[in-house]
Amino acid sequence: MTRGVTGLITTTAILTAVIALHAQGPRGRGAANARTAAPVDLTGYWVSVVSEDWRFRMATPRRGDYESVPISGEGRRIADAWDLARDDAAGLQCKAFGAGGIMRQPGRLHIAWQDDSTLKLEFDAGSQTRLLRFGRGGAPGEKTWQGYSLAEWESPPPVRGGNARAQIGNSTGPIAPGGGGRGQRGGPTPSGSISQGGDLKVVTTGFREGYLRKNGVSYSENATITEYFHRLPAEPGEDTWLLVITVVEDPRYLTQPFYTSTQFKLEPDGSKWAPKPCHTDPPPPPASSSR
Amino acid sequence: MLRRAALAALLTLALSTAARAQISIVGEWTGRYHEDNTDRIPGDVQGDFTGVPMNAAARRYAESYDVRRVNLLEHQCEPYSLPHIYRGPLQFRVWEEKDPATQEVIAYHEYIGTYMQYRTIWMDGRAHPPDYAPHTFMGFSTGEWRGDVLTVRTTHIKKEFYRRSGAPSSDWTTVVEHYIRHGNLLSHVMIITDPVYLNEPFVNSQEFVLMERGNQNWLYNCEYVMEVLLSGGVPNFLEGQNPFIEDFAKKFGLPLAAIWGGAETTYPEFMTKFAAGVAPTLVNEVAPAIPRNTTPEIRDTIEAIHVQGAVYMLAGAGANVAVQIGDDGVLVVDTGAAVARERLIDAIRKLSSKPIRWIINTNADPDHTGGNETISQAGETVNGNPAAIIAHEGALARMTAMNRPITERPLNTFFEPERDFYFNGEAIRLYHFPGHTAGDAIVYFRGSDVLVSGDLFLTTTFPAIDVEDGAGIDGLIDGLNKMLDIAVPKYLQEGGTYVIPGHGRVCDEADLVEYRDMVVIIRDRIRDMVDRGLTLDQVKAARPSLDYDGRYGAESGAKFVESVFRILSRKK
Numbered sequence: 001m002t003r004g005v006t007g008l009i010t011t012t013a014i015l016t017a018v019i020a021l022h023a024q025g026p027r028g029r030g031a032a033n034a035r036t037a038a039p040v041d042l043t044g045y046w047v048s049v050v051s052e053d054w055r056f057r058m059a060t061p062r063r064g065d066y067e068s069v070p071i072s073g074e075g076r077r078i079a080d081a082w083d084l085a086r087d088d089a090a091g092l093q094c095k096a097f098g099a100g101g102i103m104r105q106p107g108r109l110h111i112a113w114q115d116d117s118t119l120k121l122e123f124d125a126g127s128q129t130r131l132l133r134f135g136r137g138g139a140p141g142e143k144t145w146q147g148y149s150l151a152e153w154e155s156p157p158p159v160r161g162g163n164a165r166a167q168i169g170n171s172t173g174p175i176a177p178g179g180g181g182r183g184q185r186g187g188p189t190p191s192g193s194i195s196q197g198g199d200l201k202v203v204t205t206g207f208r209e210g211y212l213r214k215n216g217v218s219y220s221e222n223a224t225i226t227e228y229f230h231r232l233p234a235e236p237g238e239d240t241w242l243l244v245i246t247v248v249e250d251p252r253y254l255t256q257p258f259y260t261s262t263q264f265k266l267e268p269d270g271s272k273w274a275p276k277p278c279h280t281d282p283p284p285p286p287a288s289s290s291r
Numbered sequence: 292m293l294r295r296a297a298l299a300a301l302l303t304l305a306l307s308t309a310a311r312a313q314i315s316i317v318g319e320w321t322g323r324y325h326e327d328n329t330d331r332i333p334g335d336v337q338g339d340f341t342g343v344p345m346n347a348a349a350r351r352y353a354e355s356y357d358v359r360r361v362n363l364l365e366h367q368c369e370p371y372s373l374p375h376i377y378r379g380p381l382q383f384r385v386w387e388e389k390d391p392a393t394q395e396v397i398a399y400h401e402y403i404g405t406y407m408q409y410r411t412i413w414m415d416g417r418a419h420p421p422d423y424a425p426h427t428f429m430g431f432s433t434g435e436w437r438g439d440v441l442t443v444r445t446t447h448i449k450k451e452f453y454r455r456s457g458a459p460s461s462d463w464t465t466v467v468e469h470y471i472r473h474g475n476l477l478s479h480v481m482i483i484t485d486p487v488y489l490n491e492p493f494v495n496s497q498e499f500v501l502m503e504r505g506n507q508n509w510l511y512n513c514e515y516v517m518e519v520l521l522s523g524g525v526p527n528f529l530e531g532q533n534p535f536i537e538d539f540a541k542k543f544g545l546p547l548a549a550i551w552g553g554a555e556t557t558y559p560e561f562m563t564k565f566a567a568g569v570a571p572t573l574v575n576e577v578a579p580a581i582p583r584n585t586t587p588e589i590r591d592t593i594e595a596i597h598v599q600g601a602v603y604m605l606a607g608a609g610a611n612v613a614v615q616i617g618d619d620g621v622l623v624v625d626t627g628a629a630v631a632r633e634r635l636i637d638a639i640r641k642l643s644s645k646p647i648r649w650i651i652n653t654n655a656d657p658d659h660t661g662g663n664e665t666i667s668q669a670g671e672t673v674n675g676n677p678a679a680i681i682a683h684e685g686a687l688a689r690m691t692a693m694n695r696p697i698t699e700r701p702l703n704t705f706f707e708p709e710r711d712f713y714f715n716g717e718a719i720r721l722y723h724f725p726g727h728t729a730g731d732a733i734v735y736f737r738g739s740d741v742l743v744s745g746d747l748f749l750t751t752t753f754p755a756i757d758v759e760d761g762a763g764i765d766g767l768i769d770g771l772n773k774m775l776d777i778a779v780p781k782y783l784q785e786g787g788t789y790v791i792p793g794h795g796r797v798c799d800e801a802d803l804v805e806y807r808d809m810v811v812i813i814r815d816r817i818r819d820m821v822d823r824g825l826t827l828d829q830v831k832a833a834r835p836s837l838d839y840d841g842r843y844g845a846e847s848g849a850k851f852v853e854s855v856f857r858i859l860s861r862k863k
Contacts (some may be wrong), residue, residue, distance in 0.1 A: 048408075049557050050556075050559075051495055051557050052491060052496070053327060054341030054557075055329075058561065059545055061543070062543075062544070067328050068324055069325065069331075070325070106558070107559045124559075133364075155438075156439040162408065177745065181590075197439055198436010198438055199439075199471075228478075230440065232442075232480065239482075239483070239492065243496060245478050259323050259476065260326055261326075261480070261498060263480070272560075283544070284545065285544060287541070287542055287543070287544060
């Protein structure tokens with residue numbers, strides 16, 4: 001083997017290692033634990049802003065109103081049999097506050113590290129707590145409302161910095177100065193780099209049967225709940241938002257994955273934290289047929 | 292040598308590997324409607340404003356909104372605007388435009404099947420256009436990757452709705468989007484800010500899944516059809532008379548006050564009030580009543596915008612100035628304020644060195660005619676005289692009454708409803724409609740397909756009607772309707788005929804029709820109040836312009852209301 005070939009192999013090995021390290025993101029940099037490896041800070045007090053599905057979340061819909069849920073025949077049968085008074089009498093008030101429904105409850109969410117490998121999510125709605133465990137397999141035998149959650153960070157690999165150069169525009173309407181168009185470039189110099197970003201993926205199983213919606217539209221114990229937590233990029237002066245994307249897959253009560261994404265706004269402190277017990281208001285009386 | 296080449300190749304591989312690591316949003320995506328399905332898919336129930344942080348102006352607008360308005364020709368094929376279009380049933384395609392030299396993404400392009408809309412997200416760091424540039428339904432977008440989240444900022448969006456039951460959006464809306472991909476799931480977040488109709492940012496998110504098999508449902512065919520003859524009217528409900536406003540509330544057993552309670556109802560604290568049957572504290576203030584004209588109308592530098600054909604708009608001289616250039620010379624519509632006249636000449640000279648032959652005044656106001664003398668003296672007719680100034684005789688009468696110097700006055704006047712002549716290879720038509728003053732003129736460049744409206748149409752304030760001069764609400768509405776008759780959109784209410792307003796940004800028919808609707812709706816409200824015997828103070832207290840005050844300014848709104856009241860009272 002000549003010196004030249006040896007050098008080439010060495011160079012190749014070094015470059016391969018560099019690429020591999022970059023592709024791994026923070027996890028590949030010898031991070032000691034989940035807390036120090038976090039590519040994004042999710043901790044803090046967050047308040048849900050109910051700008052979607054308002055009538056299902058702020059109010060209790062009537063029995064049999066399962067609009068937009070890809071519900072199966074069995075799921076429909078369960079939902080049609082929902083009886084709030086019976087739930088309350090049976091001590092099942094928290095059925096709408098389980099892992100599959102808690103994110104949709106109006107309230108505040110407090111995220112903090114319990115230890116270096118456990119992220120704790122507390123909800124003042126229903127006074128619920130979820131523990132998101134990093135790097136541990138298996139699930140406990142006893143099923144709970146919140147189940148057993150396994151978490152992992154998802155970090156994008158680094159991207160070569162810099163944006164593209166200005167290019168030929170294709171606007172056919174009036175072109176204003178600085179507004180682009182053929183060869184124009186009015187913007188500031190691109191930063192040349194991007195922030196790290198990243199999100200938290202959580203897979204939850206091992207929970208008790210609960211409600212996707214307050215009116216008995218259910219998920220079963222056989223379901224799997226996958227969530228992605230994103231702290232959204234924001235400019236100074238803008239609100240900071242947390243987006244939680246939830247995918248519920250339930251071979252029993254759903255015919256296809258049920259997708260929701262829920263927005264929370266960062267609050268400066270916990271001064272508005274107001275824990276309440278699990279409680280569901282009764283639905284409105286049946287609709288009148290006035291029109 | 293071999294080693295160097297191999298090293299270079301490996302470095303290239305390393306860099307390109309990193310570049311390819313950027314997550315891709317390219318592909319064809321179709322919606323999942325597991326949230327807000329009632330509004331997004333069937334949309335058949337009027338009065339769903341839940342979760343929208345709408346203010347008092349938006350509530351008034353929504354209550355007044357009559358869905359029959361979409362019967363009007365100018366509204367029939369109006370697409371959803373950016374903050375609304377992802378909420379409807381849709382599929383969209385994303386593709387990249389790359390720099391051939393660097394292979395970096397210059398732009399993402401989207402084709403949205405609903406209404407066949409195209410949009411571009413520029414990734415090359417360019418700036419957004421100035422305020423006076425035209426708006427479109429998809430707006431002007433720039434994007435930036437932050438980690439695996441594509442963040443997009445969009446401005447220059449046309450007015451439309453957040454909900455099709457009448458929750459309005461304004462043309463001051465800005466949108467921040469986040470595109471987030473996990474496997475075959477694409478989440479799309481919109482954070483919408485609208486100082487006119489929202490008290491807080493309106494946040495929503497929607498999910499799309501990657502289409503593994505394309506389908507053919509990519510076309511949207513809209514043809515204008517005259518179904519009813521509305522004879523110039525704009526369907527709207529007077530306050531308290533919308534019979535459909537409570538449909539959603541009744542269907543789902545919810546109090547109307549909660550449904551349109553705005554931002555307060557989106558926070559957990561409202562649960563307590565809701566359970567107790569307490570209505571939200573309706574926010575009665577409107578957005579700041581100061582027009583957001585962030586770009587001063589008189590500036591050190593006058594900017595030229597090529598509007599279309601031979602016509603340019605010059606902004607920064609006071610009122611907008613239109614310039615038509617060609618082989619015959621230069622024609623100038625309005626000459627701005629006196630203080631900017633020298634700069635205006637410089638700006639015109641940058642467009643053409645040909646002689647200024649004609650000046651047209653759309654009215655006699657000093658901010659439209661302040662440069663008359665200077666511009667006229669700088670030009671010359673074919674006979675060697677200063678450039679001729681054309682205007683309706685009403686404008687001359689007004690300037691004479693104001694004792695303006697003879698050299699500033701338009702001595703080439705017309706008195707008939709229409710006048711036309713030919714210059715620079717196209718017909719130029721003048722129309723007289725006394726809506727702002729007695730001597731208003733609309734100018735239409737037929738070949739270039741550009742209208743110059745004068746102060747019959749502006750995007751900065753309510754119309755100002757000089758009642759004493761002989762202008763009136765009928766003349767104003769007739770003038771606006773005439774321009775709507777002339778204007779033809781290129782595609783789905785966008786482009787085609789462009790309109791240079793007296794003040795503000797370049798517009799098209801979609802902008803014009805919203806303004807016309809506003810004038811007619813406020814006129815209808817005041818007419819009803821006059822018919823009911825209300826006094827001027829009572830009319831003012833009722834705030835018939837409330838839903839537009841945040842956009843055009845409460846001060847000019849109050850003047851407009853008073854003018855219309857006086858006109859209609861006099862008629863009575």
